[in-house]
Amino acid sequence: MEEELQWIREVLSGNKQAYAHIINKYKNRLYATILRMTRNPQNAHDLVQEAFIKVYQQLNKYDQKGSFSSWIYRVAINHCMDEFRKKSYKMKQVEINEEKIVNTNHPEVVFLKKEKSRQLERLIATLPEDERMIILLRYVNELSYNEISELIEIPLSDVRNKLHRAKKKMRDTVKREGGYFYELSKGR
Structure with a gap:
């Protein structure tokens, strides 16, 4: 948590490179969550990218009252839900790559x-x-x-x-x- 707060402080003070640490830490977990919501790998990939842009734009709104991971999930999921409503998203069934699971x-x-x-x-x-x-x-x-x-x-x-x-x-x-x-x- 302290490491994340340091990255946030660096990003907010102008070091945009520090944001790469946040992306690397959360990209796989957010992608997995959003993939299961959309059931479409390309849509999930696009939504994750858009969600990270939203997180970056709203980073100054993180008030440190809850965990950063909860906050970043909330921003990402809210973004997805907004997109679902806007585009009347249709969930598509895809096979998950099971080779990685087994x-x-x-x-x-x-x-x-x-x-x-x-x-x-x-x-x-x-x-x-x-x-x-x-x-x-x-x-x-x-x-x-x-x-x-x-x-x-x-x-x-x-x-x-x-x-x-x-x-x-x-x-x-x-x-x-x-x-x-x-x-x-x-x-x-």
Whole structure:
């Protein structure tokens, strides 16, 4: 955190090169989040670039009350949501490059991991946009309920309710259609 504050101070005092440190630290995490929101690699890439421009322009508004990572996610996600509204964004299904996910060589294990990953991606893709975003922020980006509430600017109770509804919808889908996610169907 102190390192980030130093970079912010340097950027605000005119050292634009210091911004590269912020980009390098957050580019992969923001891209992963936005890719799961858009389901389109090119759109995700464009939105990440635009989000970093927004972050740069609004860097002087970071008040250090919350974590910088929460703040940067909020700026990026708000930018994406604005773009979705403006362009009536249509989410497109794409296959995630599973070669990066799987690192064991046993053929059966590789197959099962790929299949589980595909099924989970499909389950998440069936959720409404707001619930999908909360699932991704909670379980992919490992943000707390409070951070999610702060990030997308909804009450904490709404975060809990939407997360509960999203998991219930996913459990119901698994019960109805079957699949690998036995633990989901048992309500855990």
